[in-house]
Amino acid sequence: MTNAPRPKLADVARVAGVSTGTASKALTGRGALRRDTRERVLAAAEKLGYEPNVAALGLVSGRSYTVGLITSDQLGRFSVPVMLGAEDSLATGQMAILFCDAREDPVRERHWIRTLSARNVDGILVTSLRSDPRPSLSDLVSVPVVYAYSPSERPDDISVVPDDAQGGRLAGDHLLEVGRTRLAYVGGPASYTASHLRLRGFREALAAAGLDLTTAPLFVSWEEEAGRQAARMLLRRGDEFDGVFCASDQIARGLIDELSSAGVSVPDDVAVVGFDNWDIMTLASRPPITSIDMNLTKVGDVAARLLTEAIAGEASPGEHRVECTLIVRGSTV
Amino acid sequence: MTNAPRPKLADVARVAGVSTGTASKALTGRGALRRDTRERVLAAAEKLGYEPNVAALGLVSGRSYTVGLITSDQLGRFSVPVMLGAEDSLATGQMAILFCDAREDPVRERHWIRTLSARNVDGILVTSLRSDPRPSLSDLVSVPVVYAYSPSERPDDISVVPDDAQGGRLAGDHLLEVGRTRLAYVGGPASYTASHLRLRGFREALAAAGLDLTTAPLFVSWEEEAGRQAARMLLRRGDEFDGVFCASDQIARGLIDELSSAGVSVPDDVAVVGFDNWDIMTLASRPPITSIDMNLTKVGDVAARLLTEAIAGEASPGEHRVECTLIVRGSTV
């Protein structure tokens, strides 16, 4: 707990032998000043370790150099990379981030909206766990809002989402490349948009090769146990299959586990592709799982960039998609 | 993007037919006012949807009603619950949280310290992934700092940590209760304080029953694969054992997996207790894993409370420990 009150502009001005007005111009770079005056001020500021008081800046500019980050859903594996990506690009722009956890609760969300508006935030970033569209906040606030991961219901809002369909295509292309032709799909719950988008992309890839799924798509829950069940169902059906695309790494891990127990070799008999590229799952599985990475950090980064632009008055409405990436591991090669 | 400039105190005062000074007294509850005057002001504020401008408050009070939350380590599974716990108790106190990710990088940490001081934060919460002591920030800042999860090196700083030793005792007591007497310990890397504290507590529990480990403690890495290796080592040693305490759920899962493959039944032949209570691991394992929960949300909550107190001038220096909890599942019963 060091003390010594922080130096203010008046201190800098005094040390530099100028008025506060001049010091301000020198520090902000606005207005016309003699070179040596400017340098004297800069030197004084440096010497004193001067940092402008953000509250004062905010009062005069009406801005806060702060954005709100509302996580509308259980904060977890998905939101965190998005947050970090956003933080990175906002922080380099001198923006600070107010962290607001709304826990899927509209009441808490309202509370945060009020708080953020009282704090004059320059913009708001909204992120959720589910990739399904969420209600727009645009009518409630007077600053730009960008939705990351889970898009707004309103198409003219600014949203950034992973390209699930393209991820599905990657999975399909890869399985075809490693010579698989009798393919199955195990999605998450049918209530999730992502389950369908990933399937659609997967089918598009197969269609481009003149193929389709060998056996009807399965929709289960996201967990490992669901993957085990799915494996049992596929085996029981009796349809021959040599490749499976699972909509989560957890499903993939459970499925691989059960296939192995049943004497089916992965990848020799059946190649498996997962989704999420969650290393805790992909690397712990035997064999490790080939997976689709949603590049969530990039999602956050792009969202933050768009927010910064929107704050500057350059809006780019609509849904922006971030490409997925294929990570090849032992479950397919 | 609703517009309409936010009402200010002057607007409230005008509507209520009083001066701004009076309106301020009514709203803050300070000073003496006639009851109906106060109510008129309150009604006007309510009607206009008035929220005080935080920048102005900050300028006059020198406070910001904001705390910085610095995550000094890769933000992940451990930091997130701590953050959420902290958020919860700070938000109810009208405090907002500035989210600062320092990524284990001292340079970034310095950057944030400067930023936070420019923003006049009222206090700082520091959280890290590792439970080993970290360098103190006290000499760099002029506001209270509380360290959550990873304590400060300086014993007179305020730190909040999970009680690893007590967690180890819980594990020991439980294994004894379910009738196990030939016990082994598999820790994380020896470089982690937590590996030793958990072992110490475990041994204390055994000692209280006149026992000690049957076989020398193992120190491996935290992952599943390490658990598998540990299982092989224990089996190879040939020492008989009927209970194992693992310092992470990942280790426990790998160990259970390998024991099962080797024909050793869990929990019939060997009971296993994990640590972290990470459901992705504990529930996906077969059998599900009995584990020790560090109550990280509580750690964050306590840290936030202590920070609030410290800001109010009531310091409670020292290391505060939060108790762990035993969660019983199929791997021991």
Place this chain on the structure above:
DNA sequence: GTGAAAGCGCTAACAT
């Protein structure tokens, strides 16, 4: 090119 002064929204002394 530089300084003086007003004003951002609010609170707290001080008048009345």
Place this chain on the structure above:
DNA sequence: ATGTTAGCGCTTTCAC
């Protein structure tokens, strides 16, 4: 009990 006013730290006209 209420109104008036100074001032928090800064930027920005407006004079000089």
